[in-house]
Amino acid sequence: MSTPSEPVMPPRITPPAEEPRVEGAALAVEKLNAWFGSNHVVKDISISFPKHHVTALIGPSGCGKSTFIRCLNRMHEVVPGARVSGSVLLEGDNIYAEGVDPVRIRRRIGMVFQKPNPFPTMSIYDNVAAGLRLNGTNRVSVLDAAVEEGLHLAALWDEVKDKLRAPGTSLSGGQQQRLCIARALAVKPEILLMDEPCSALDPIATGKIEELIYQLRERYTVGIVTHNMQQAARVSSFTGFLLMGELVEFGATGKIFTNPKDSRTEAYITGRFG
Amino acid sequence: MRSSRSRSGNWGDRLFGGASLGFALLILVLVAVLVGELAWNSRLALRAFGPAFLWSQNWDPVQELFGALPFIYGTLATSVVALLISIPLGLGTAIFLVELAPPRVSETISFLVELLAAIPSVIYGLVGLFVVVPWVRTAFCPSVSAALGWIPIFQASPYGVGIFTAGIILAVMIVPFITTVSREVLLMVPRSQREAALALGATHWEMVSTAILPYARSGIAGSIFLALARALGETMAVTMVIGNRPEIRASLFEPGYTMAAVLANEFSEATSDLHLHALIEIGLVLFVITIIVNGLARLLLLKLGRTTEGRS
Numbered sequence: 266m267s268t269p270s271e272p273v274m275p276p277r278i279t280p281p282a283e284e285p286r287v288e289g290a291a292l293a294v295e296k297l298n299a300w301f302g303s304n305h306v307v308k309d310i311s312i313s314f315p316k317h318h319v320t321a322l323i324g325p326s327g328c329g330k331s332t333f334i335r336c337l338n339r340m341h342e343v344v345p346g347a348r349v350s351g352s353v354l355l356e357g358d359n360i361y362a363e364g365v366d367p368v369r370i371r372r373r374i375g376m377v378f379q380k381p382n383p384f385p386t387m388s389i390y391d392n393v394a395a396g397l398r399l400n401g402t403n404r405v406s407v408l409d410a411a412v413e414e415g416l417h418l419a420a421l422w423d424e425v426k427d428k429l430r431a432p433g434t435s436l437s438g439g440q441q442q443r444l445c446i447a448r449a450l451a452v453k454p455e456i457l458l459m460d461e462p463c464s465a466l467d468p469i470a471t472g473k474i475e476e477l478i479y480q481l482r483e484r485y486t487v488g489i490v491t492h493n494m495q496q497a498a499r500v501s502s503f504t505g506f507l508l509m510g511e512l513v514e515f516g517a518t519g520k521i522f523t524n525p526k527d528s529r530t531e532a533y534i535t536g537r538f539g
Numbered sequence: 540m541r542s543s544r545s546r547s548g549n550w551g552d553r554l555f556g557g558a559s560l561g562f563a564l565l566i567l568v569l570v571a572v573l574v575g576e577l578a579w580n581s582r583l584a585l586r587a588f589g590p591a592f593l594w595s596q597n598w599d600p601v602q603e604l605f606g607a608l609p610f611i612y613g614t615l616a617t618s619v620v621a622l623l624i625s626i627p628l629g630l631g632t633a634i635f636l637v638e639l640a641p642p643r644v645s646e647t648i649s650f651l652v653e654l655l656a657a658i659p660s661v662i663y664g665l666v667g668l669f670v671v672v673p674w675v676r677t678a679f680c681p682s683v684s685a686a687l688g689w690i691p692i693f694q695a696s697p698y699g700v701g702i703f704t705a706g707i708i709l710a711v712m713i714v715p716f717i718t719t720v721s722r723e724v725l726l727m728v729p730r731s732q733r734e735a736a737l738a739l740g741a742t743h744w745e746m747v748s749t750a751i752l753p754y755a756r757s758g759i760a761g762s763i764f765l766a767l768a769r770a771l772g773e774t775m776a777v778t779m780v781i782g783n784r785p786e787i788r789a790s791l792f793e794p795g796y797t798m799a800a801v802l803a804n805e806f807s808e809a810t811s812d813l814h815l816h817a818l819i820e821i822g823l824v825l826f827v828i829t830i831i832v833n834g835l836a837r838l839l840l841l842k843l844g845r846t847t848e849g850r851s
């Protein structure tokens with residue numbers, strides 16, 4: 266149960282100016298291209314996601330953000346007619362190399378979607394346990410511990426600990442999204458990708474999830490897509506700006522938002538288009 | 540302006556509401572009239588046998604002894620056999636069509652399956668008589684009873700016609716309902732549900748079993764009840780292959796009889812008023828069983844639907 270006085274993180278509109286410290290890349294993307302049929306949607310993007318940082322991708326609607334991020338855990342190819350070229354190195358190994366099983370990649374790189382999508386026939390508990398059960402974990406003690414940890418990490422435990430058997434869809438929209446985050450985290454991925462995780466939520470729920478994302482960087486590498494620039498500024502240490510399928514600019518979030526190099530980035534963040 | 544429009548809107552609403560209520564009531568009245576008419580026309584049997592009609596196993600027009608249990612058993616047993624065969628077959632086909640088959644193949648097979656539903660049941664009866672009955676007699680029954688004959692329901696029988704054969708024919712007849720409806724339901728599972736499972740590291744089959752089938756379960760249950768309703772009432776094809784013997788035997792390979800079949804066979808040549816009334820009472824029982832099955836289906840769907848929908 267959420268208490269009314271629960272603090273919502275004050276928006277840090279001005280991001281820290283100093284350059285964030287980086288200890289290597291969790292995910293290095295090289296010359297990534299993606300197509301829907303003949304529609305070339307992601308064009309030659311190279312970018313790396315520094316370990317234990319939140320990296321945001323911003324850009325106007327339709328610029329290919331979702332498509333790009335779905336290439337990073339091999340979800341793009343589940344759409345009929347979709348195609349990818351280029352490489353994505355996860356701890357140095359190309360996830361698009363011959364013979365790599367996309368199922369194993371997706372277990373290491375979790376994903377949270379735009380609209381909360383809990384499994385409607387499952388309880389809160391079973392939703393969080395779903396990924397573990399897929400991995401063949403059925404021991405109740407292990408599941409109990411993992412479910413509790415996942416819900417703690419998603420900052421949902423206190424609100425649901427007394428009704429773990431209630432249907433996942435009985436929660437509010439914001440809680441459902443945190444449930445989806447818990448579900449993704451329960452399988453202990455190395456990287457968490459989020460595609461506009463707050464776009465379907467109200468400001469208070471958004472604040473909670475932003476706070477959560479900000480804290481997740483201590484344990485995970487996070488990639489987040491958003492078209493909300495304030496959100497990128499609040500949660501990320503690095504930001505990439507995409508326009509029509511190309512990466513226009515990438516750098517420390519502080520730099521991108523205060524002193525962008527490219528005039529198109531500047532036009533976008535000052536609200537002159539997009 | 541505004542008030543006049545809303546008043547005319549109210550008028551339309553009221554008219555529409557009244558008309559819908561009227562039609563709903565009309566259907567209720569129709570059902571009541573049907574039950575009443577069946578009950579009235581079976582009054583002699585109702586009076587003569589009372590509730591024992593339901594559990595008496597005698598059906599002897601010569602001695603004017605009538606009991607419905609062999610027919611009730613035959614109807615339920617053939618329907619259960621049909622469901623046991625057609626659920627895996629129909630659901631498996633639907634999953635194959637939606638998840639695995641290339642679009643072209645899927646279209647073609649869907650068309651063929653729908654065609655199955657359009658074949659007249661007397662044709663099924665003929666195919667059953669000329670193909671399935673000999674096959675059960677010479678191949679299926681001997682091999683099954685050789686292996687599982689120690690289980691009473693699989694005891695050997697020399698006939699070929701019987702409960703099990705009728706169940707097979709019924710299964711083929713109701714598979715299209717299960718496949719067609721389940722396919723529609725599976726197609727309606729949102730992409731977000733598929734992706735939720737895939738993103739957790741589910742294989743294709745795991746995605747089907749953890750995300751798709753549970754999401755679609757109330758629709759699938761609906762398709763099964765539709766098929767069951769069809770199986771309970773099917774007359775012609777069953778009559779041709781069930782053997783038409785009003786007895787209850789342990790083995791599913793023995794001949795039996797169903798409610799619909801005895802009505803069709805004996806109605807036009809009923810020897811006495813009591814015989815006629817007993818037959819009509821069987822019609823009444825069939826009608827009531829169908830209503831009960833449908834009611835249970837509604838309840839189940841309501842329960843499944845409630846947990847499925849929730850808040851989104």
Ligand SMILES: Nc1ncnc2c1ncn2[C@@H]1O[C@H](COP(=O)(O)OP(=O)(O)O)[C@@H](O)[C@H]1O
Pocket residue numbers: 301304306324325326327328329330331332333344
């Ligand atoms: N499933 C799809 N099939 C075909 N084209 C698609 C599909 N999804 C997106 N697209 C196209 O790809 C482009 C990029 O879309 P998307 O990656 O969703 O952009 P964003 O997330 O930045 O709004 C758009 O032009 C869109 O029309």
Ligand SMILES: [Mg+2]
Pocket residue numbers: 330331332460461
């Ligand atoms: Mg998008």
